[in-house]
Structure formats: C-alpha cells, structure tokens
Amino acid sequence: MAKVNKTDREWQRELSAEEYRITRQKGTEAPFTGKYWNSHQSGIYTCRCCGTELFASDAKYDSGCGWPSFFKALNNTVIEEHEDLSHGMDRVEIVCHQCDAHLGHVFEDGPQPTGLRYCVNSASLELKTQQKSDEDTYP
Numbered sequence: 001m002a003k004v005n006k007t008d009r010e011w012q013r014e015l016s017a018e019e020y021r022i023t024r025q026k027g028t029e030a031p032f033t034g035k036y037w038n039s040h041q042s043g044i045y046t047c048r049c050c051g052t053e054l055f056a057s058d059a060k061y062d063s064g065c066g067w068p069s070f071f072k073a074l075n076n077t078v079i080e081e082h083e084d085l086s087h088g089m090d091r092v093e094i095v096c097h098q099c100d101a102h103l104g105h106v107f108e109d110g111p112q113p114t115g116l117r118y119c120v121n122s123a124s125l126e127l128k129t130q131q132k133s134d135e136d137t138y139p
Helices: 009-013 016-021
Strands: 044-047 052-055 079-082 092-095 104-106 116-122 126-128
Touching: 009 016, 016 104, 052 126, 079 104
Parallel strands: none
Antiparallel strands: 044 052, 044 126, 079 092, 092 104, 104 116
C-alpha cells in the first residue's frame, strides 16, 4: 500500500486542532487527559490520521504514566522508530508507517514478554470495537 501523502491544509481540514498539533506537529497531550489513557474496552487501536491498525487492546496495560501504553504493536511493519533528541532528552519517537503521524515514544521499561512500553497520545488513536455505538442503535 502506498504512503498517505497530504498537505498540511488537507490534514488541518480532517483533524481537530489538538489532533493536528499532536499527530502532524509532534505535540504531546497532558498526562491523564486523553480519551484512551484509562480505557478498558476491547478492540483495535488504529491511527487517527489514516486508519492503519496499530495496537490490540489485549496489549494495552496500565503503566501509570497517564498515556495509553502497549507492550507490543500488532506487527513490526506498522510503526517506524526515529531518534528524538528534542527537549534535551534522548528518546525514540514512534510514527505510523503509513502516514508518518506522530504517535508518541517507545521505552524499554515495559512488561514482559517484550520489555517495551509504547507510550501513545490518545489524540493519535481511534479505538475500533465490535460494540455498536449509540448512533447505530437508533433509526
């Protein structure tokens, strides 16, 4: 599948101001404020920008950091890692392979079996569940 290439103007039309700031400008939401930091629903977490499936809910865990945390991605092709030396720190940024959306960072302090903590902004994600939404139940 080809990479998603859109202009900043196109992304701004499709995303909220907060989603754009985080996914396209490498922003970060405040801890304990995002939609999914404390979610326990089952489903697949997809990229908010392009819909690529990124994480399964059964790989999500409470790391105590205030952001959704996962110990593994769905597979090793959906996420790219880049060195991030911003803010005086040495971190590994994670982005969606399909559209280059900033997701968050990965750290080596997670649980087994991987030892990884994918620390992801809620604004970069959308949770797809098997449950019908309220809007689907009314004609």
